[in-house]
Amino acid sequence: MTTVGEDGSSQTWCPSGEAHAPESVVLGVRSGQDGRVVYLADPVPAADVLGEVPQGVEPRRVLRFASHCVSDCVNRRGGDCTLVERVLSRPAAQEDGPVPRCHLRARCQWWKQTGVAACARCPAVSTRHHAGDVLADLVADPATTQEQLDEWIAVAG
Amino acid sequence: MENPTRKVAAAGAAALLAAGLVVAGAGAASASESGPAERITSAAQLKDSIRLAVAQEEQAGEQGLSQSVGGRVTKVAGTQSGTC
Structure with a gap:
């Protein structure tokens, strides 16, 4: 499943991607403990699964999708993803578990950019809003700079 | 498995x-x-997992709301974070 990206290089995929892009596939389901992702052994087209999500429930709150890493993503900076950088800046909420067995790794932008460190954090990445979780808001906000994140973490202790 | x-x-x-x-x-x-x-390897397992995830999500939403409004559950539009 090799495709060519916008700059002629091999297309990488976002492991926290869109549900409705033509190429979107399901990466995992947030049915694990504390909402952690349980991964699919093989990719399933998102279109085949979206009907299983009840109306009124945002699909990305219960499923993780993979779709192409695109240049117009708000988290994109050149060829890098700033979201994974912010995710890794955040102290782990709990001890990282085993590296998940996922079908995306060889094409994953996060793995390509940061290696297995991103994989260890991947199961905990969610689209869930935690009321009062300022750090989660900072991580999710594309406008947050690394300096702001580091400063907040340092002050919070 | x-x-x-x-x-x-x-x-x-x-x-x-x-x-x-x-x-x-x-x-x-x-x-x-x-x-x-564990990994999801079948369509049936996928469906069951989605049902479980939806139930967990709804439960988490109710708990979060009750904590923030002192026990009364009120419908509040959620926001999204953590994705691109």
Whole structure:
């Protein structure tokens, strides 16, 4: 499943991607403990699964999708993803578990950019809003700079 | 369904990572053996997992609202974070 990206290089995929892009596939389901992702052994087209999500429930709150890493993503900076950088800046909420067995790794932008460190954090990445979780808001906000994140973490202790 | 815990030599780790196999970190033997090593391998399992995830999401939403409004559950539009 090799495709060519916008700059002629091999297309990488976002492991926290869109549900409705033509190429979107399901990466995992947030049915694990504390909402952690349980991964699919093989990719399933998102279109085949979206009907299983009840109306009124945002699909990305219960499923993780993979779709192409695109240049117009708000988290994109050149060829890098700033979201994974912010995710890794955040102290782990709990001890990282085993590296998940996922079908995306060889094409994953996060793995390509940061290696297995991103994989260890991947199961905990969610689209869930935690009321009062300022750090989660900072991580999710594309406008947050690394300096702001580091400063907040340092002050919070 | 297979559910092995693999310990791999460092030299072979990179190749195995590229193939998408599990790597058990040093000192994490107990975590890796009890961690979420299972994978969804069938359509039925996928459907069940989605139902479970939806139920967990709804429960978490109600708990969050009750904590923030002192016990009364009020419909509040949620926001999204953590995705691109």
